[in-house]
Amino acid sequence: MSRINDVGGMQGFPEVGPQADEAPFHSDWEAHVFALNRALIGHGLYSLDEFRDAIERMPPARYLESSYYEKWFHAVTTLLVEKGVLTAAEVAGD
Amino acid sequence: MTERFAPGERVRTSRVDPSHHTRLPRYARGAVGTVVEIQGSYPLPDDRARGVASEPEPVYTVRFTARELFGGGEHSVTVDVWQTHLRRCDDAGNGNP
Amino acid sequence: MSGEHGGPAASIAAEVRHVETLLEQRGLVNSAELDTALQAFLARANPANGARVAARAWLDADFRARLLTDANESLADLGLSMGGGLQEQRLKVVQNTEDVHNVIVCTLCSCYPIALLGPSPTWYKSEAYRSRVVREPRAVLAEFGFALDPATAITVWDASAESRYLVLPRRPAGTENLDEHELAALVTRNGLIGVAAI
Numbered sequence: 001m002s003r004i005n006d007v008g009g010m011q012g013f014p015e016v017g018p019q020a021d022e023a024p025f026h027s028d029w030e031a032h033v034f035a036l037n038r039a040l041i042g043h044g045l046y047s048l049d050e051f052r053d054a055i056e057r058m059p060p061a062r063y064l065e066s067s068y069y070e071k072w073f074h075a076v077t078t079l080l081v082e083k084g085v086l087t088a089a090e091v092a093g094d
Numbered sequence: 095m096t097e098r099f100a101p102g103e104r105v106r107t108s109r110v111d112p113s114h115h116t117r118l119p120r121y122a123r124g125a126v127g128t129v130v131e132i133q134g135s136y137p138l139p140d141d142r143a144r145g146v147a148s149e150p151e152p153v154y155t156v157r158f159t160a161r162e163l164f165g166g167g168e169h170s171v172t173v174d175v176w177q178t179h180l181r182r183c184d185d186a187g188n189g190n191p
Numbered sequence: 192m193s194g195e196h197g198g199p200a201a202s203i204a205a206e207v208r209h210v211e212t213l214l215e216q217r218g219l220v221n222s223a224e225l226d227t228a229l230q231a232f233l234a235r236a237n238p239a240n241g242a243r244v245a246a247r248a249w250l251d252a253d254f255r256a257r258l259l260t261d262a263n264e265s266l267a268d269l270g271l272s273m274g275g276g277l278q279e280q281r282l283k284v285v286q287n288t289e290d291v292h293n294v295i296v297c298t299l300c301s302c303y304p305i306a307l308l309g310p311s312p313t314w315y316k317s318e319a320y321r322s323r324v325v326r327e328p329r330a331v332l333a334e335f336g337f338a339l340d341p342a343t344a345i346t347v348w349d350a351s352a353e354s355r356y357l358v359l360p361r362r363p364a365g366t367e368n369l370d371e372h373e374l375a376a377l378v379t380r381n382g383l384i385g386v387a388a389i
Contacts, residue, residue, distance in 0.1 A: 008298030009121035024310030029204040049143035169345035174352030
């Protein structure tokens with residue numbers, strides 16, 4: 001069936017609001033991932049559709065336990081490796 | 095690609111279940127709704143996400159009743175659907191994709 | 192990067208820095224330029240834009256009519272555009288009335304009128320909001336403390352393609368003497384998403 005991102009209508013998720021913290025970025029690294037992704041798409045390294053696809057391909061359990069910008073960072077590094085810009089070893093810091 | 099549907103027309107969404115990226119949500123597959131408006135033409139993301147060349151095609155805002163989508167509820171939901179994923183729906187409900 | 196001290200947050204911050212450094216070494220990005228671009232973007236894209244749109248629409252019937260039929264075109268009146276993202280996006284403004292209340296969502300990811308509202312709040316991107324608001328919108332609104340009149344119908348707009356949606360809230364009663372600036376100050380981001388009344 002569908003990928004894990006396709007949650008519309010799914011049951012079992014918790015209550016939504018009210019939210020005390022509605023800030024778009026909770027720390028500096030999130031803003032950096034946001035800016036980095038915009039720059040890489042802007043450079044034509046990958047498209048927005050490829051970026052969404054890379055998020056959707058995450059293993060379901062990991063998708064659900066990751067924060068929003070953790071998903072983004074996962075997709076950015078996945079695409080950088082798949083496009084041959086960086087090796088997986090480089091991303092891992094080996 | 096030319097526009098196959100007009101506002102007010104009843105349409106049925108495809109039952110596709112692709113292994114690749116798509117923008118047709120699972121909850122709105124195989125459902126009957128009414129075209130609200132035509133948004134313009136855009137390449138199919140199912141193709142773009144795979145690096146496949148794609149001609150722009152019409153995208154429609156389609157309104158569904160919650161009853162049609164979820165078997166209950168009084169509200170309605172609109173979903174934006176590429177023409178590839180829509181079929182004309184006759185009144186007998188046999189809009190086979 | 193698993194040996195970092197300071198827990199998972201510190202670890203991912205270090206991972207992001209590491210990848211950014213690698214890309215900088217390859218000449219693909221420049222950290223200073225990224226910072227400048229981000230600050231410029233955030234200065235342009237914030238909820239004050241959406242609030243100005245709503246206030247103008249409440250005061251000017253001609254603007255409101257154009258906003259509801261061709262939103263992108265009418266934004267130019269206010270010096271705004273939907274070009275705050277990577278490319279100009281189509282905007283669709285949906286008007287709340289006594290009979291119909293509108294709510295926006297992106298069930299598949301997080302599509303949002305970022306040029307008019309800035310980056311979206313965390314709850315908007317949560318699986319909880321995305322899964323539930325299409326199925327039980329009235330219950331979700333109640334969780335935001337918004338008790339919608341039971342006689343008012345709800346339409347949920349799932350931004351599953353290239354359009355971005357903005358809700359035009361109902362003008363609050365007792366605001367007849369307020370000017371555009373004062374009206375805009377009343378408009379909240381949640382009101383423009385459709386999870387609050389103004």
